[in-house]
Every structure is written in C-alpha cells, then in structure tokens.
Amino acid sequence: MTELKKIEMIRRLAGPASPIGDDCAVLEWPGSREDFLVTTDLFLEDVHFLRRTHGPADAGRKALARGLSDIAAMGGTPRWCFVSLALAAWADEKWLRGFYAGLLALARRNGVELAGGDLARDRRLACDVTVIGSVPRGKALRRSGAKAGDGIYVSGVLGGSSLGLLNRRGKEWKRHLHPEPRLELGRYLRGKATACMDLSDGLSIDLHRLCVESGLAAVLDRPLPVFHGAGLDQALHGGEDYELLFTAPSGKRIPALWGGLPLTRIGTMESGKAGAIDFFGQKLKPKGYDHFQQL
C-alpha cells in the first residue's frame, strides 16, 4: 500500500468535510478576516536526517523549514510553531541547545514564535513540528485550483538537494542541508497562481498530486531548470528542493526572475486522465519519495 493510497484511505475515513489534501489545512474562523493555516511535519532520525551529517542546529533548522515551506505553498504567513521531540539517549544537553538554537534562528527570521510542544524519550530521535500561519480569508493557494490551459511553473532550480545528498559537498550539500522556504514568493503568488504546492517529494510525484487534486493532466514540454551538476532524474524525481510548483493562466504575466529567483514555465495543464503527466511525448511515472514504496 503506497503512501498515496494510505492518505486516500485516511481521507475517506475522515469524511467528505475534512480539508486533507493540501500542504496545510485551511481553518475558517467566525469573525476573523484571516483563515488559519496548519501543517505538521515529521522529522525522523535516519529518515529525514542523519546524526553524523546533520549538526544539531542544521537538524533544528530543517525540522522547522519543512513546515514553513508548506505555509509558503499556501501563500500564507507563519505565526507560531510547536515542537514535539522524542529524544534519543545520544542527544545530550549540548545537542538539545543546538537544535533549538537552529530552529529558533529560522523562526525569528520569519516572525514565528515557539509556542509549545512535548518532550519524551525514545531509542531514536523523532520530531514533529506543527506550524500555524494565516492568510487573508479565501485567498489560500490550493492544489485544486488549476484550469486546463494554465501554464505550469517552478521556482528556482531542481535536483540540487538530491545531488547534495549523494555527494555531500559544495553548494548542493548546503542546498540539501539548508532549504529556504519560499515565503515571500508564496505571498506574491496570491491572486496570480491558480494552484500551488511545495516540491518536497519530487516534481514527478508532487505534480501528479496537484493534477489529481485539480482533476487534470499535465504536459511538460519545456526545458526544466536543473541545478548545476544535477541530472534530469534528480530534477524530475529528487525530493527536498522545497521550491514552489504552481500554475497560472497563460495570459497572466509571470516574471522570469523574481527577487533574484528564476520562475520557469515547464509545461501546460490539460484535460485528460487526472494525474497523468506527459514528459516530451512519454508518460512520466510519479517516482518521487514515497515512504511506503517498498511495502
């Protein structure tokens, strides 16, 4: 049972009213002019980070960056975070201090307050970060809003994080270690993009998800912006780039460069089998990161 199928099952159990399906849940609140955005992200030793390659501050920073990227994908502003931490015996006081220092530095830079959490002890380190943000009412960017004919865009360049994980050096390793949540870009895209999500698991699986939510197919027929030195497979299927994937009407002007960040059109949304992706005439299978693909 793949991750997509597990999530689909949970979604069915949760009932038709459940907001499961986007990077964040959008919670409406009577009397508020803002909607709330909530996201939770696991950060597990040997799954999302390695003790020997991620220093404590790197780990803390990345644990939070995942959630901030989800808020960015919805066009929101992050406000509070909550950190649940199961500490392994190896994580001493120095490690704990470093972890929170890294996490809090990124939090403060983005106006986010550490507002709570939980602590326990386990054999391996496990962390879950909840981020709560806000967005003007009804303005959240969702995966489901793409229309046939919309252009498909990505920010930045792809495959760098995956390359970095492989060779653990240079700019690509820094890219893997310190992903930069695209919060300003997300807010800029409000009212311009029709659909948006962050690239956490890889373009092929994430675009597949966006297509499924929008009930459309995608045609990729333009050059991908690839990280210098990365291969096409890394750009297509490598996870953790934390760039934004979005769609916009073909008539909407999207600048090629925004605040120094390339915004590249890579294809077009089309009617067809929901979730199907055509890559230069060939069917592209969603091969990005799936925690359960070997189960």
Add this chain to the structure above:
Amino acid sequence: MTELKKIEMIRRLAGPASPIGDDCAVLEWPGSREDFLVTTDLFLEDVHFLRRTHGPADAGRKALARGLSDIAAMGGTPRWCFVSLALAAWADEKWLRGFYAGLLALARRNGVELAGGDLARDRRLACDVTVIGSVPRGKALRRSGAKAGDGIYVSGVLGGSSLGLLNRRGKEWKRHLHPEPRLELGRYLRGKATACMDLSDGLSIDLHRLCVESGLAAVLDRPLPVFHGAGLDQALHGGEDYELLFTAPSGKRIPALWGGLPLTRIGTMESGKAGAIDFFGQKLKPKGYDHFQQL
C-alpha cells in the same frame, strides 16, 4: 537533566513572550472573540502504549484523548486534530484502519474534525497529535492563577490507571486503556477555578508544576479520593488518570458531585517556597512520571 529542567531550558531559549508552561498554548487573534488553544502530544510505542496490550482502536483513541484532556484543562472546546504518524512495518492496513477508527470515534463524539497530518515510516510506531480548540477570550484556565488560601481539588478518583497498568484487568485496566477527557467539567470550571491542569504524569509532579507556575506552596491535609484497590503511592504518583486538578477560592461553592463525578477538596494553596508540597506534615517529593528521570 530532568524533564522539568529541559522544559525550563527550552522556555528560556524561546524567550519571555513564549506561552510555554500550560497544558495548551493560548493564541490571541485580532478580531476574534475566542482565543485559540493548541496542544501537541507524543504517543510512542513502548513508551505510551504497548503493541501487545493496546489494540489499534485503543491506541488511536488514547493518542487523541491525551490532547483532548489538555483542552479540557484549559476550559476549552476542541475543534480540529492533526495526526502525524510514523508507521512501523508491523502496522498493516488493518491496524491503520483500526487506529483511525478509534481516533475518529472519539473525535466525532466531541465534535472534533481530523483536519490533516503527516505519514512516514520508522522502525517503531510513533505518533504526535495536535489538537486545536477555542475558549472565550481571556477565559482560559491556567496553571498560574492560584492564590494563597485557595482550596485544591481533584475530579474523580486517583491511581486507577496506574493500578490497571500493573494488573491489566478489570475496571482499572479499562480506566488505563480508555481515559475520559473531562471536557464538560473544564468548561464548567471557567470563572470558578483560579487555576487548572490535567493529571497526566501524577498528582505529586503535576501539583508541583501548578504550584511553581502560581509561585505558591501546597498543603495536602485531607483524604485523597483513591480508586478502589489502588494504593496511596499510585494515587499520589501514578500517571495517566487524566482527571482535573484545580484550585478555587475557599468561599466558592464547589459541589461534591458534579454530573456523577466526585469533586474532592484535598488541600489548600499557601504562601511559601514555590512548588513545595506538604502532605500531612511531611514533604512530598514530585515523583510522578518523568521521561528523563534516569538520565
């Protein structure tokens, strides 16, 4: 370094404005007549539950009950929950269905919607549940509000969960397996109690925490309401009773029985060393559950 000391360190790192210290964070939102309550609770295999004694529905129910009890302790109403789940290989589709069935049954009974989460795979099962609730502005019950002279009360009877964990049968095992969040009682106590928290780790450590937050000492000089068959040690130090511990002015009438649930005065808040507890003339050390007490 004990759990209390770790939390104190994180609190200092988070800064003076951080709301860390209560069962939930209280988030104020411009324009809203309600404050938001947010709590996160880890639920780990071999720490908070055992695979061989907790069925999947029991595990799902309890994973959520912990957070609902935190909302109850603040006098709030739970609204949404988020479930981050790291699945072990042994947790098959049937287990996953059962887990969510148990969790969702308790959620629906309390008007709570499953609004999101995260999924990953790990060697042991780990779960983190975030619950978001609401409370009328400024009305949240906190640990810090007790005054010298206030009576100290507990709901229900204590030590049952601890006894159940020991002998795994009868009403005490049911008590351990299916704790009942005291949501209605929490709301009833708004405007009556001066301080409140839930008894998750044991009376001695939880009352110590309430005393520290209120800057007071406590004198316990009245009989404790003890679960039938449980010993005094289990009532004083046994965790997971999930009853409410609260204080109220001596002049405030607190009924001895509320909706079938005993509310028992067990002592009085007094000025003195913050956190010190006198139990019938003897100093009571906080001996409840501490994840890090052997570190």
